[in-house]
Amino acid sequence: MYRTHTCGELRISHVGQKVTLSGWVQTIRNLGGMTFIALRDRYGITQLVFDENTPKNILPMLEGLGREYVVKIAGTVIERSSKNPKMSTGDIEISVSELDVLNKSEIPPFTIEDDTDGGDELRMKYRYLDLRRNPVRKNLELRHIMGQEIRKFLDGEKFIEIETPYLVNSTPEGARDFLVPSRMNPGEFYALPQSPQTLKQLLMVSGFDRYFQIVKCFRDEDLRADRQPEFTQIDCEMSFVDQDDILSIFERLAKHLFYNIKGITYNEAFPRITYEDAMKYYGSDKPDLRFGMRFYELTEKVKGKGFVVFDSVDYIGGFCAKGCSEYSRKQLDELTLFVQRPQVGAKGMVYVKYNTDGTFKSSVDKFYSPEDLKTWAEYMGAQPGDLLLILAGKESSTLSALNILRLEMGDQLGLRDKDKFAPCWVVDFPLLEWDEDEKRFFAKHHPFTSPKTEDIQYFESDPGRMHANAYDFVVNGVEIGGGSIRIFNSELQQKMFSALGISKEEAEVKFGFLLNAFRFGAPPHGGIAFGFDRFCSVLGGSESIRDFIAFPKNNSGRDVMLDTPSKIDKKQLDELYLNVLPIQKK
Numbered sequence: 001m002y003r004t005h006t007c008g009e010l011r012i013s014h015v016g017q018k019v020t021l022s023g024w025v026q027t028i029r030n031l032g033g034m035t036f037i038a039l040r041d042r043y044g045i046t047q048l049v050f051d052e053n054t055p056k057n058i059l060p061m062l063e064g065l066g067r068e069y070v071v072k073i074a075g076t077v078i079e080r081s082s083k084n085p086k087m088s089t090g091d092i093e094i095s096v097s098e099l100d101v102l103n104k105s106e107i108p109p110f111t112i113e114d115d116t117d118g119g120d121e122l123r124m125k126y127r128y129l130d131l132r133r134n135p136v137r138k139n140l141e142l143r144h145i146m147g148q149e150i151r152k153f154l155d156g157e158k159f160i161e162i163e164t165p166y167l168v169n170s171t172p173e174g175a176r177d178f179l180v181p182s183r184m185n186p187g188e189f190y191a192l193p194q195s196p197q198t199l200k201q202l203l204m205v206s207g208f209d210r211y212f213q214i215v216k217c218f219r220d221e222d223l224r225a226d227r228q229p230e231f232t233q234i235d236c237e238m239s240f241v242d243q244d245d246i247l248s249i250f251e252r253l254a255k256h257l258f259y260n261i262k263g264i265t266y267n268e269a270f271p272r273i274t275y276e277d278a279m280k281y282y283g284s285d286k287p288d289l290r291f292g293m294r295f296y297e298l299t300e301k302v303k304g305k306g307f308v309v310f311d312s313v314d315y316i317g318g319f320c321a322k323g324c325s326e327y328s329r330k331q332l333d334e335l336t337l338f339v340q341r342p343q344v345g346a347k348g349m350v351y352v353k354y355n356t357d358g359t360f361k362s363s364v365d366k367f368y369s370p371e372d373l374k375t376w377a378e379y380m381g382a383q384p385g386d387l388l389l390i391l392a393g394k395e396s397s398t399l400s401a402l403n404i405l406r407l408e409m410g411d412q413l414g415l416r417d418k419d420k421f422a423p424c425w426v427v428d429f430p431l432l433e434w435d436e437d438e439k440r441f442f443a444k445h446h447p448f449t450s451p452k453t454e455d456i457q458y459f460e461s462d463p464g465r466m467h468a469n470a471y472d473f474v475v476n477g478v479e480i481g482g483g484s485i486r487i488f489n490s491e492l493q494q495k496m497f498s499a500l501g502i503s504k505e506e507a508e509v510k511f512g513f514l515l516n517a518f519r520f521g522a523p524p525h526g527g528i529a530f531g532f533d534r535f536c537s538v539l540g541g542s543e544s545i546r547d548f549i550a551f552p553k554n555n556s557g558r559d560v561m562l563d564t565p566s567k568i569d570k571k572q573l574d575e576l577y578l579n580v581l582p583i584q585k586k
C-alpha cells in the first residue's frame with residue numbers, strides 16, 4: 001500500500017497513529033542531529049522528522065535524497081514542539097520508521113514553490129513541473145469546480161449536453177480556420193470549428209430545445225494579448241426564447257457561479273447598457289464598471305474660443321478623476337506622455353484642476369476663463385478637489401484613447417480591485433460593421449444573428465443602421481461571452497448573406513445545409529457562449545487565461561513543451577497529397 005493518508009490530511013487528532021504517506025520531497029533541512037523533510041502531494045505538505053529515534057539503516061539513505069524525489073514513508077504521527085499555524089498539518093509531524101525511495105529526480109529547472117524562480121518560457125517547457133506548484137494547481141481545481149457547477153446548473157434548467165464534431169467545415173466567427181487534410185478524400189480539407197455555431201442551430205431544428213456543451217473552439221488568429229488558438233466555451237442554444245429569456249437564464253448561471261465560487265450574492269439585476277452608450281460613456285464595448293469616470297462630450301461647449309487644437313477636431317471629451325486636483329506637474333506630464341504612446345494614440349492631453357479652494361488651474365488658461373472652466377466642471381460632475389482630463393481628435397480614436405486613459409486612472413487610483421466584480425450586459429449591438437479597407441460590411445457578431453424586427457426594413461436601403469438582437473456579458477472590462485437571437489428563416493438568412501457580399505451560389509456551397517434545415521420548420525432560437533477559460537481567470541483573479549489551461553500555447557501559437565507545431569515527414573505529406581512550398585521570409 002502506498003498511502004493510508006494524503007500529505008494534507010493529518011491533524012492533532014491523529015497523534016499516535018501509524019501512517020504511510022507517499023509524495024515528493026519539497027525540501028530537506030539537515031540540522032545536524034535532526035533532519036526535516038517536507039513531503040508534498042496534491043493535498044498539502046507534511047513534515048517528516050528523522051532523529052535519534054529513527055532506525056539506524058534509514059539515516060544514510062537521507063544523504064542520497066534530493067528535491068522532487070518520490071518517496072514512501074511509514075511512521076508515527078507525533079505532536080510538533082514548534083507548531084506552524086500557517087500549515088493545515090502544522091500541529092503534527094511524522095517520526096519516520098520506514099523509508100522507500102520510489103523514484104529519483106533530476107534537479108528541477110526551477111523551484112517548485114509558490115513564488116518560483118522560473119521564468120515563463122521555462123515554466124511552459126516544463127509545464128508538468130509547473131503544475132506541481134500550488135497556485136497553478138489551485139487554478140485547475142477552480143476550473144474543475146466551475147465546470148461541475150455549470151453542469152449542475154444547466155442540468156437543473158433542463159439543458160442537455162450534446163457533443164458536436166471537431167472535423168467540420170468553416171464556421172465563421174471572424175478568424176481564420178485551422179484546416180485538417182483528409183487522407184481518405186485527397187485534396188480535401190476539414191476545418192476545425194471556430195465554435196459549434198451552426199451545429200447548435202441544427203440541434204434546435206432537431207427539437208432539442210436547450211443544448212449546452214463545454215467545448216473546444218479553434219481560431220487561427222494572430223494572438224493578441226491573452227488569446228489562445230484553442231480555447232473552451234460554455235456553448236448554449238435555446239428554442240422558443242427571446243433575448244430576455246436568454247439574458248435571464250445566463251444571468252442566473254453567472255450569479256450561481258459568483259455565489260458558489262466567490263461567495264458573492266447579487267440581489268439586483270446586472271446593469272444593461274446599450275452598445276451606443278457603452279461607446280459614448282466608456283469608449284469601449286466592454287466597460288469596466290468597477291468605477292465611474294464616465295465620459296462627457298464637450299465638443300459644442302468648448303469650440304470657438306481661439307484654441308486651435310479644439311477648433312480643428314470633430315470630438316472633444318473627457319472625464320473627471322475624483323480627488324486628483326493635487327496631481328503634480330510631473331504626474332500630469334507622465335499622463336500626457338502616456339496618452340501619446342502609439343498604442344493610445346492621442347496627440348496631447350488637456351487638464352483642468354478644480355482646486356479645493358474653488359479656483360481653477362488648467363493647461364488652457366490662456367483660452368478659457370475660470371467661468372468657462374467652471375461650466376465644464378459642473379457639467380462633468382466635478383467638485384473642488386477633482387481633476388478633469390480631456391482629449392480631442394477624431395471621435396472613434398479619441399473615445400478609444402479616453403478608454404485607455406480611464407483604465408489607467410482606475411489603476412492609479414486603486415479602483416480596479418480584482419476581488420471586486422462588476423458584471424453587466426452590453427446590448428443592442430450594430431448588426432453590421434463597415435470595413436474601410438475591404439469596402440464591405442462584416443457581421444459584428446456572426447452572419448446568423450438576427451436584426452431587430454423594426455430594422456429589417458433597412459436591409460437594402462441602409463444596412464449600417466440596423467441593430468442586432470445581440471448581447472455580450474462583461475465583467476470588470478473583460479468580455480466573458482456573447483450571443484444573439486438567430487435568424488431562423490431561409491429568406492432572411494439569404495438577405496443577411498447578400499448584405500455581407502456572399503452570393504447566393506457561395507451561400508449555397510458554404511451554408512446550404514443550414515438554409516436547407518431552415519426549410520423544415522426551424523423554431524425561433526437564440527443562444528450564447530461564455531469563454532470558459534476567461535470566466536475562470538476573472539473569478540480566479542488572474543489577468544491571463546493561460547493560468548487556467550493545463551497545457552497552453554505561447555504567443556506564437558507554439559506548445560514549447562511538445563515542441564509543436566513541427567515539420568512532418570515526406571511519407572505523411574505524400575499520404576495526404578500535400579506538397580510544402582519553400583517558405584518565403586516576410
Ligand code: ASP
Binds near residue numbers: 197483
Ligand atoms: N458562436 C458565438 C461565439 O462563439 C456565440 C453565440 O452566438 O452563441 O462567439
